[in-house]
Amino acid sequence: EAGVTQSPTHLIKTRGQQATLRCSPISGHTSVYWYQQALGLGLQFLLWYDEGEERNRGNFPPRFSGRQFPNYSSELNVNALELEDSALYLCASSSWADEQFFGPGTRLTVL
Amino acid sequence: AQRVTQPEKLLSVFKGAPVELKCNYSYSGSPELFWYVQYSRQRLQLLLRHISRESIKGFTADLNKGETSFHLKKPFAQEEDSAMYYCALGDSGSGAGSYQLTFGKGTKLSVIP
Numbered sequence: 001e002a003g004v005t006q007s008p009t010h011l012i013k014t015r016g017q018q019a020t021l022r023c024s025p026i027s028g029h030t031s032v033y034w035y036q037q038a039l040g041l042g043l044q045f046l047l048w049y050d051e052g053e054e055r056n057r058g059n060f061p062p063r064f065s066g067r068q069f070p071n072y073s074s075e076l077n078v079n080a081l082e083l084e085d086s087a088l089y090l091c092a093s094s095s096w097a098d099e100q101f102f103g104p105g106t107r108l109t110v111l
Numbered sequence: 112a113q114r115v116t117q118p119e120k121l122l123s124v125f126k127g128a129p130v131e132l133k134c135n136y137s138y139s140g141s142p143e144l145f146w147y148v149q150y151s152r153q154r155l156q157l158l159l160r161h162i163s164r165e166s167i168k169g170f171t172a173d174l175n176k177g178e179t180s181f182h183l184k185k186p187f188a189q190e191e192d193s194a195m196y197y198c199a200l201g202d203s204g205s206g207a208g209s210y211q212l213t214f215g216k217g218t219k220l221s222v223i224p
Contacts, residue, residue, distance in 0.1 A: 003154070033211060033212070042197075042215065042217060044214075045212060090155065099160070100157070101156075102156065104154050
């Protein structure tokens, strides 16, 4: 069975630009979670989608947004990029109240 | 607000020695605690969760609500245990079901041959 996939692997942007990160969950999983792993800050919860709806968001500004599509894949958008947005962005998926399976991550670099 | 603290950034032990990775949490509700592991060049994966009360790869963890701790233990460390270990707290948010996770900053375990 294929695991959680994320694209792209690496993304380089400049300040002020927009970044779009994509995640495909494991087949049958309806929940998708996004986490940010920034240097020195550890893994921080960003967003949680389930059945196409945003269920909760972490302590991040509104320029971090996303959506979940009918096939349960998800997109994370970061607008007006700032240098401190440079981080590894991890996506995880789960079925209801079950273990979260993580993807390999997208490394975003903001120059 | 919930918080997970892993006091050690790095823990080095000799092969065959006991291992204890510390984790303390603060949470007002009934916590769901997890240990995740990331081996070199691999993705983050679940090691164990407190509700299953299983021993995985020789590791165990007991939830101590009085001390708000969920320490990870193994009696005899192996070289293949060298990895990054993260303690995480599950918060079901607005209702029962899936959890968003609050992670500690992780402990790098290095097992010396």
